[in-house]
Amino acid sequence: MEYAACSHKGGGLSSVRRRAAAFLDNLTGEENPGTIARQNSITKWTNIGDEQCLVGDFKARKGDSNEAAEARLCALTAFEVARRLLDENDPQCEEVAARIEAGIQCLEVAPANIERVKIASCDCTELLAYYVPAGNHDLPTPAVICISMEDESEATLLARLLPAATNRDMSLLVVSHRDVSNPARGLSQALLSSCLDYLSARPDVDAARIGVYGEGMSAALATDFAASDRRLAAAVCDGGLWHWTRMRASVVWMSRIADEPEDGMVSAHRSQLMRRLRCPVLVVTGGRGVVSVSEAMKLQTECIEERIDLDLAMPRMIKSSGGSIENFVTSDDCILGWLKQKLAFNAAPSSQQTDLPDINAQVLGP
Structure with missing residues (x-):
């Protein structure tokens, strides 16, 4: 065969x-x-x-x-x-x-050693997650909290990321959108902070090098989490664009104003949340995500002017009558490569250009 x-x-x-x-x-x-x-x-x-x-x-x-x-x-x-x-x-x-x-x-046996772990959450319940330790056990390594898309389980995300994470010396904590999303203000961030607490307490994880990665609507959760918890060292998120787009649509609908706001006002609101983030950010735009390419590129331009460390990734998508199909292989390699780079001991400061892995479509650095 x-x-x-x-x-x-x-x-x-x-x-x-x-x-x-x-x-x-x-x-x-x-x-x-x-x-x-x-x-x-x-x-x-x-x-x-x-x-x-x-x-x-x-x-x-x-x-x-x-x-x-x-x-x-x-x-x-x-x-x-x-x-x-x-x-x-x-x-x-x-x-x-x-x-x-x-x-x-x-794979829940050696050598992968995938663990099904329980994390004590803020409301006294237990959150189930998958934990995959890095291959290097000699020194504490970086770790990433990975949040699945709203219509996918944590097992589905784990199965996709595991092959891409091999030999990257990064631990993964994989949770489902369903388990960490909550309409109550601040509760999602608290649940994700519990995940960060869990990782920080593990001896095989470097608490100073923990990132978050959210897909689909979870990208907005990752943005809110990164803005609320300064311990994060990197975030793959939506850069606040989902909240901005929703707020803008609501204002237009309620005011029935057809005229667009002034460019300066639009720019200020669009980058408002990004100013609260203190870690490097990668925004994955286009395809099945919640971020439009045009808005993401405008945000990146504004971040360059304000010296905010933001990169864009645009996966290659194939359009068909059944929807879009993403080249997840090159996309995952790009995203995990970016996270490994930003969580490295000598990560490049925000004022420098970084050499991102090829995503086979386009990755734009500041």
């Missing part, structure tokens, strides 16, 4: 991820859900994942735990490609989700 055999060679995971990235880059908008080409691709990537699971089981029986873990990470990447291709109402979604869940369960 071609794809199973690649796990026996060096660079098995990197090979599968390169193949996945190239496949997603070469998708065309004509490959819509339900077409023969799309179904063939779903079957292909599901089969690749199944083959890698068999390799993982075989290696585990032989006692090769590292190679077994690598094969299972290859499987998670393949299943994620298949999941992206599926229409959300397709019955196959449940089958792929079950495969992903089984893959996570297999």
Whole structure:
């Protein structure tokens, strides 16, 4: 088996991820859900994942735990490609989700050592999360609190990020949007601060190098969290643009004023929340996110003028009748690469240009 055999060679995971990235880059908008080409691709990537699971089981029986873990990470990447291709109402979604869940369960043993942890929250309840320690156990390492999109579980996000996080010497604490989002003012920030408290107390985590990463609506949660808790060292968030856009729409609706506010006033309001952040920020714009490209670029221009450390990332998206498909491989590599850079011991100050990893679309630094 071609794809199973690649796990026996060096660079098995990197090979599968390169193949996945190239496949997603070469998708065309004509490959819509339900077409023969799309179904063939779903079957292909599901089969690749199944083959890698068999390799993982075989290696585990032989006692090769590292190679077994690598094969299972290859499987998670393949299943994620298949999941992206599926229409959300397709019955196959449940089958792929079950495969992903089984893959996570297999990795909850050495050497991955994925932990299911309970975090005491501010309202005396317990918050469940996944914790993935960094590979380096000699020194405390950076850590990132990762918040899933509103319509995805923490297990789904973990399965996608695990292959990308390999060998980055960063620990991950993965939580679901559902568990940390709360309409009560300040409660979401308090819940996320409990997560930060948990990480800060761990001996394998450097408390001075903890970041946050929010996807979709969780990007707005990450912004509020970074503005309220100065302990964070980096944030992948929306830069306050969701709140700004919502507030602007409400004002226009209530006042029935068609005229746009003056540019200076718009600029001041748009960058108001960013001034409260004291850590480097990466705003992921376009695609399935909540931030428009035009507003993000205006915000970046204003941040450059005020010497605020903000970068933009714009993942490559393929448009089809079933929605947009993101090249998650290059996107995740870019985001985790940016976090590793900003959480490094000698991170570049905000006044300097940083060399960001390639996202295969465009990453704009100040």
